[in-house]
Amino acid sequence: xxxxxxxxxxxxxxxxxxxxxxxxxxRLESAGGILLVLTMLVALVMVNSPLAGVYQQIIDTRVVMGxxxxxIDKPLLxxxxxxxxxxxxxxxxxxxxxxxLDGELSTRQQIMLPAFAAIGGMAVPALIYAGFAWGDPQAxxxxxxxxxxxxxxxxxxxxxxxxxxxLSLRVFLTALAIIDDLGAILIIAFFYSGDINTMALGGAxxxxxxxxxxxxxGVSRLTPYMLVGVVLWxxxxxxxxxxxxxxxxxxxxxxxxxxxxxxxxxxxxxxPWVAFAILPIFAFANSGLSFQGxxxxxxxxxxxxxxxxxxxxxxxxxxxxxxWLAIRMKLGAMPEGANWRQLYGVAxxxxxxxxxxxxxxxxxxxxxxxxxxxKLGVIAGSVASAALGWLLLSTAPKSRVRGKVLNDVQ
Numbered sequence: 001x002x003x004x005x006x007x008x009x010x011x012x013x014x015x016x017x018x019x020x021x022x023x024x025x026x027r028l029e030s031a032g033g034i035l036l037v038l039t040m041l042v043a044l045v046m047v048n049s050p051l052a053g054v055y056q057q058i059i060d061t062r063v064v065m066g067x068x069x070x071x072i073d074k075p076l077l078x079x080x081x082x083x084x085x086x087x088x089x090x091x092x093x094x095x096x097x098x099x100x101l102d103g104e105l106s107t108r109q110q111i112m113l114p115a116f117a118a119i120g121g122m123a124v125p126a127l128i129y130a131g132f133a134w135g136d137p138q139a140x141x142x143x144x145x146x147x148x149x150x151x152x153x154x155x156x157x158x159x160x161x162x163x164x165x166x167l168s169l170r171v172f173l174t175a176l177a178i179i180d181d182l183g184a185i186l187i188i189a190f191f192y193s194g195d196i197n198t199m200a201l202g203g204a205x206x207x208x209x210x211x212x213x214x215x216x217x218g219v220s221r222l223t224p225y226m227l228v229g230v231v232l233w234x235x236x237x238x239x240x241x242x243x244x245x246x247x248x249x250x251x252x253x254x255x256x257x258x259x260x261x262x263x264x265x266x267x268x269x270x271x272p273w274v275a276f277a278i279l280p281i282f283a284f285a286n287s288g289l290s291f292q293g294x295x296x297x298x299x300x301x302x303x304x305x306x307x308x309x310x311x312x313x314x315x316x317x318x319x320x321x322x323x324w325l326a327i328r329m330k331l332g333a334m335p336e337g338a339n340w341r342q343l344y345g346v347a348x349x350x351x352x353x354x355x356x357x358x359x360x361x362x363x364x365x366x367x368x369x370x371x372x373x374x375k376l377g378v379i380a381g382s383v384a385s386a387a388l389g390w391l392l393l394s395t396a397p398k399s400r401v402r403g404k405v406l407n408d409v410q
Contacts, residue, residue, distance in 0.1 A: 036156040039280040040287040047288035055288050061080070072237070080285045081355070084278045087289035088152065088231055091274050092178050093251025094267045099171050101256055113323060113332030114175035116228045120322030121176065121350050122147040122183050125314030139302050142364040145190065145374065146310025146381065148184040148356035151177035152279050154349045157386050161393050165342065168335035173346050176319070178248065184356050188242060192363040204235035204246075211253040220260045225250065241357075270359050274300035287373050304375040304380070311381025312388075315351035320344050345392035351385025353378050 046055040059077040066072055100106060125146035133139035158165055182392050233246035256263040272321060298304055323343060326332035335343065361374035
């Protein structure tokens with residue numbers, strides 16, 4: 001490849017079509033990943049310093065929005081987690097749909113692998129936690145805490161590795177994480193939900209039906225989808241179902257195979273906002289975990305042990321084990337250009353639980369009595385998973401796709 005086809009950094013400007021679009025996003029995401037880690041560290045420092053009150057005041061700021069009798073009054077933290085993260089899940093859904101129709105997940109074998117991996121990554125951690133908490137009626141309520149993968153942080157760590165990770169593995173992790181999060185949302189709906197508002201849930205179903213009709217009849221303008229998507233989000237927020245699923249449902253209804261390709265236009269527009277605004281804001285708001293009040297006895301608590309072991313051991317065993325089984329049984333295919341060590345490294349990264357794990361923890365222990373052990377377990381399991389996963393992938397040889405080093409085709 002000649003120099004005229006490369007960027008100032010010596011890398012090609014990227015391919016065309018689906019692969020080129022995905023490469024462009026990953027280059028953007030690498031810079032965003034650095035910002036993500038920095039904002040997480042700033043939050044941790046603030047909440048464990050004299051600035052803790054300032055940090056708490058920021059995330060507790062009440063934000064009120066509404067029209068007429070419909071008013072949503074929530075602290076800033078919940079607007080970030082329920083609102084901004086719905087936009088992030090919208091982008092993830094757009095990528096998954098594009099890859100499923102025209103890219104890396106367009107065949108049965110390719111989509112089966114992340115599905116198997118996600119099932120293993122939910123079941124094994126839950127079983128490990130139950131083993132530690134069995135016999136304790138309060139502790140056992142947290143069985144689902146280590147079953148979730150934090151898609152924002154896991155992809156953020158992966159993005160820092162740059163060209164050492166094949167594009168196919170990034171697609172695999174994205175698909176796995178979204179299936180995992182959907183599974184977590186179903187768990188919340190069936191096992192941890194309080195009062196379900198059936199009227200609001202019916203409104204969400206009606207909004208979804210309208211979006212499907214838009215897609216069916218070839219509506220190509222994005223504005224109608226966005227307006228109905230807001231209605232869908234509000235209905236899910238009021239229904240008791242986690243509002244971020246609205247982003248997923250909206251993304252799956254945006255047309256791809258259309259002359260004007262609305263999906264590609266929206267995906268291109270969202271990339272910089274997600275990478276440089278939404279994810280860093282999310283990291284800042286959710287990473288402020290105070291170590292005050294933690295004692296050594298917390299490290300022997302079954303809740304801490306179950307969460308830490310479930311995330312660090314259960315995730316990698318479940319994800320890698322079922323991935324290995326699916327590949328050996330020819331139910332799924334090894335991601336192109338990847339090897340077993342790299343697949344194992346990505347499996348370890350799925351043990352980064354953070355946001356969804358903390359969210360489920362708050363539902364499992366609403367009185368807050370076990371949140372010290374919960375937070376400590378989530379931190380320990382997630383940090384250990386991030387460190388080992390990064391070490392495995394950063395020391396792996398660069399992947400070769402069709403005889404070329406991946407770095408040479410970016």
